[in-house]
Amino acid sequence: MLSVEGLEVWFDVPGGELHAVQGVAFDLFPGERMGLVGESGCGKTTTILALMGLLPPSASVAGRVLLDGEDVLAKGEDSVSPHRWRDVAMVFQGAMNAFNPVKTVGSQIVEPMELHGVASGRAARNQAAELLEMVGISGSRADRYPHEFSGGMRQRAAIAMALACSPKVLLADEPTTALDVMVQAQILELLVRLTDDLGLAMILVTHDLPVVAQVCGRAAVMYAGKVAESGPIETLFHDPRHPYTRMLFQATPDLHGDDEVASIPGAPPRLDREVLGCPFHPRCDSAFSRCPVEEPRLREVGDNHTAACHLNDVPMQVAQ
Numbered sequence: 001m002l003s004v005e006g007l008e009v010w011f012d013v014p015g016g017e018l019h020a021v022q023g024v025a026f027d028l029f030p031g032e033r034m035g036l037v038g039e040s041g042c043g044k045t046t047t048i049l050a051l052m053g054l055l056p057p058s059a060s061v062a063g064r065v066l067l068d069g070e071d072v073l074a075k076g077e078d079s080v081s082p083h084r085w086r087d088v089a090m091v092f093q094g095a096m097n098a099f100n101p102v103k104t105v106g107s108q109i110v111e112p113m114e115l116h117g118v119a120s121g122r123a124a125r126n127q128a129a130e131l132l133e134m135v136g137i138s139g140s141r142a143d144r145y146p147h148e149f150s151g152g153m154r155q156r157a158a159i160a161m162a163l164a165c166s167p168k169v170l171l172a173d174e175p176t177t178a179l180d181v182m183v184q185a186q187i188l189e190l191l192v193r194l195t196d197d198l199g200l201a202m203i204l205v206t207h208d209l210p211v212v213a214q215v216c217g218r219a220a221v222m223y224a225g226k227v228a229e230s231g232p233i234e235t236l237f238h239d240p241r242h243p244y245t246r247m248l249f250q251a252t253p254d255l256h257g258d259d260e261v262a263s264i265p266g267a268p269p270r271l272d273r274e275v276l277g278c279p280f281h282p283r284c285d286s287a288f289s290r291c292p293v294e295e296p297r298l299r300e301v302g303d304n305h306t307a308a309c310h311l312n313d314v315p316m317q318v319a320q
């Protein structure tokens, strides 16, 4: 239903270009939940903003984003705007803190409906109340202000807002980051229930691979703007073919609610300069002579399973 092919995004930055997304490709099937995972700065948000046609003017984009076979990037804003919110909707990173403090939550859910001609007036207000009920908030709270909601409730309301125009695909960017563990679990449960009940496909973007494992059937792991590995969650867990995937599973997220994965030493490379060899090799516990000099290609390593790692080309004894 959604097919991303050779997606590239560059940002103009002082002194040159930053290549934030480098040949990303994946398919999303109807009703499917897929994770897009990787540490901060790997290009996850940029990827999904590109799908929505919401990148800033400093960005250039190449590649194709096919929605039911139609390339929504082909003619820029003209081709993407009919689909934005109506077919593909997004819960922005930090959405729960982005409500307008002087407008009621209900009126902010009504806004996208009126803007996109889905409903207006009383009908829209009724729908907003229904959407709130659907995400577990009493519809009577539609006339309350954001500060009267807890963080978890604001995140639920942000999800309701994304669903205002009945999209087929929901892109959820770090929807549980900065919430405490109990509330995180409730939001994940909500996303599973909503996608099941509405037949909605979802891309769950997070730095937390174990979170993806709870919710999604499949994931693409991103590193330094590229897909490092993708496959069914079970396969990624039991048979990871990229050391980054294995290390992400082993990494323990900071329990104090900080949004960073603490335990992989080092940091991803800067994307405003060219990276030689495998971008992960300086942090990799399995790197060998080929890794700093030759970039591994993403290739099939099993059923629906791709990875970009030289270890998949050499017999195990040699690699170890």
Ligand SMILES: Nc1ncnc2c1ncn2[C@@H]1O[C@H](COP(=O)(O)OP(=O)(O)O)[C@@H](O)[C@H]1O
Residues within 6 Å of the ligand: 011, 012, 013, 018, 020, 038, 039, 040, 041, 042, 043, 044, 045, 046, 047, 056, 058, 271
């Ligand atoms: N508007 C922008 N201008 C310049 N660089 C950006 C912009 N947005 C993101 N970047 C850069 O693009 C890279 C990917 O960022 P992002 O997509 O936000 O990663 P993630 O969501 O995985 O944390 C980072 O190096 C980031 O600094």
Ligand SMILES: [Mg+2]
Residues within 6 Å of the ligand: 041, 044, 045, 046, 093, 173
């Ligand atoms: Mg992000």
